[in-house]
Amino acid sequence: MSDTQEAFRFAKPYELPHWPFQTPPELLNPDAPVARHPIVIVGAGLSGLTLACDLAQRGIKSVLLDEDDTVGVRGASSRGICYAQKSLEIFARLGIYERIVAKGITWSLGRTFSGDEEVYSFNLQTESCSEQPPFINLQQFYVEWFLVERILELGMTDLRWKSRVGKVEPLADGSGVCVEVQTPAGSYMIEAEHLVDATGAHSPIREQLGVACHVSRSTDRWCISDVRFTKPLPVERWTWVDAPFNEGRAVWQHLMGDGVWRMDYQMREDCDPEEISRPEVAGARLREQLGPDVEFEFVWIGPYGYRDHLLERFREGRVLFIGDAAHVVSPFGARGGNSGIQDAANLAWKLALVVEGRAADALLDSYEAERRPTAAQNLQVTSRSARFLAPRSEMEHMLREAVVALAPRHAFARAMVNTGRMSAPNPYPPAPLLPDGAVSVQNLPLLLDGEATSIARLLQGSTHCLGLLVSPTATQAEAFGREVATRMPIRVLAISGEGPLPTLAQDDVLLHQLGDPPNGSLVLLRPDAYRCACLTDATPAKLTTLMRQALALRPAAGCDG
Known part of the structure; x- marks a missing residue:
């Protein structure tokens, strides 16, 4: 098969589902009130x-x-x-x-290259204690x-x-x-x-x-090639700052579901979107990167610019x-x-x-x-x-060249290599309902009264917060079980301790995620798994006041303390 023929080879298109249109009740009964x-x-x-x-x-x-x-x-x-x-x-x-x-591809390791040299790598799994991996493609x-x-x-x-x-x-x-x-x-x-x-x-x-x-529209131009290769590549995120096989411009390489690789190529600012998306042009880029004998089929090709x-x-x-x-x-x-x-x-x-x-x-x-x-x-x-x-000035070019040159040998420079800081849950700043801000808590695997659970499973179902009471006395646990759980949108659990509350096993990782609260305190987790407050020497009355503020609860909700 010739190069030109192979460049034109496309996989069978995806068959996406279609759901039927159903006439809404408003049209079936047009005389009814809006x-x-x-x-x-x-x-x-x-x-x-x-x-x-x-x-x-x-x-x-x-x-x-x-x-x-x-x-x-x-x-x-x-x-x-x-x-x-x-x-x-x-x-x-x-x-x-x-x-x-x-269906997806789980990954945590990313590598960044300048030319043919690896200048930086990271493993997101090292800081994860969630039931879910850092990323799925x-x-x-x-x-x-x-x-x-x-x-x-x-x-x-x-x-x-x-x-x-x-x-x-x-x-x-x-x-x-x-x-x-x-x-x-x-x-x-x-x-x-x-x-x-x-x-x-x-x-x-x-x-x-x-x-x-x-x-705001960027002049930066890219072309995506979704490709399936006969011989698989490493299941890692690879990024080139200045790829020698792409005229010194950036390239990204990811594996997705169905064995399809997404290859992102940075293009010239003045490129013709139609030209760079032609299969023979996209195929030539792939062969320049992976060799003239690479075997592949296209799934999709398309240009894009940022806004x-x-x-x-x-x-x-x-x-x-x-x-x-x-x-x-x-x-x-x-x-x-x-x-x-x-x-x-x-x-x-x-x-x-x-x-x-x-x-x-x-x-x-x-x-x-x-x-x-x-x-x-x-x-x-x-x-x-x-x-x-895509540096825009001579000074930006010089800075990038210096960072890339220093990165293989110096940790401070590796931290400056910027090919896209990976998405992480942002902490929320102080606000009227959040005097102390809020921080996301990972979906930790836990034991509740000896049964396996997790933060996500504890928050499933109806809309409620989690109140995590740290090593309560029997009297404190009984007060929360009697006066709070049945009247407020919250589920109160003990972490170790005594008394009648459902009890999570002592877990140092959980306590660290909660900010290492002292015994007798209660940490409030919102329904979106954000830690928003910690009550020391917690009582039902203090929790009532806190939840009224954090959730703008109405007194009619039964939160009268």
Whole structure:
């Protein structure tokens, strides 16, 4: 077979699932009053599906609208491929992690090269004590597919395909949003008490509401080749700062599901997107990297350029923005899709408590207070990575050359080699409901009364916090079991100690994750597995005051102390 013929060889296209359009009740009974729904989500991508699934897991109904009838994008391009530990822990709680780990590629080791020399490597597993690995690589459409099937299993979500949102208008009394929905069977109107925009970077809802997004476009150009090789490569993340086989520009190399490799090649700023995506051109790049005899088939080829934006506000009245509708960053370090997934996990439990009437509307304000600083930090980190890989000045070039030259011999320089700081759960800064901020706790394997469990399993089901009481006396444990557990959205467990509470085995790793609290104290874990407070000499009255503040709980929720 000639080189030209081999360059054109493509794998059989993916067959993505399609779900049928079903005529909504509003069109079956057009004379009925406009239907009002507590939660309407627009966009069945990663963040919208995660939010709907998280709500359903908590027993909360929602309507999810999407203009398509499938997942991913036409052509099944790889798009997002790296799912970080925090996202995997969320998926474990939602019930799809086992499918992801079975289909995806688990990795923790990354290597960075300059020319032919390895200048830096890392192993993310060294700092992990979670049940989930640091990262799994999997094509985004698979994760979306698993989420849809889980949503259908849970049965709480009215998932409406082929439903394009037209006009969006806040109600005059401020109690919700009126939404026009366009379908193959006609258009109709619904009202949403809370509308969540998960429509992505080009959100039509954001545009209608006049929300400025301050778009910045990079001149950095890349080309993706999704490739299946006859001879496998090492299952590691390899990155070249200045690959000799790519005219001294950057290259990334990842393995995904189905034995497909994603190869990212940095291109000239003035390149022709159509030209660099031609199979014979992409094939020549692969042979330049891996040798003239490398055997492969293409799965997908496509160019891309970066853009970023960050909304000033993630909430406009009754409209909340998540995922790419709220923020877009360069793809370095897998901080895009993972951030959207974690937006959804932050918002879901807050919406659940508010629509159930257990928490005040102020709890929804905390979504922006926590997630916007996270997005701003991710934007800063990815912008620095972009400048390192594509220097814009002679000084930046000199700095990168110096760092790369020193990295093989000096630890301080290795820490400066920036090919994308990998996604990690951001701590939340102090805010009105979080005086001390909050820190994510890993999904530790634990023993509860001798039975295996984990943080994620303890947080499954209804919306509740975890109160972890450290080595309580029998009197203290009895007081919490009698006065708190039955009246508040919290499950109180003892860590060792005496008394009637369900008891976790003493675990030094757990105590370290909780901040090494003293005996008799109680650590509060929110429903999203963030440690938000520690009460020393804990009492039910102190916990009542704390939870009222941290969750904006209403007195009617039975939290009167």
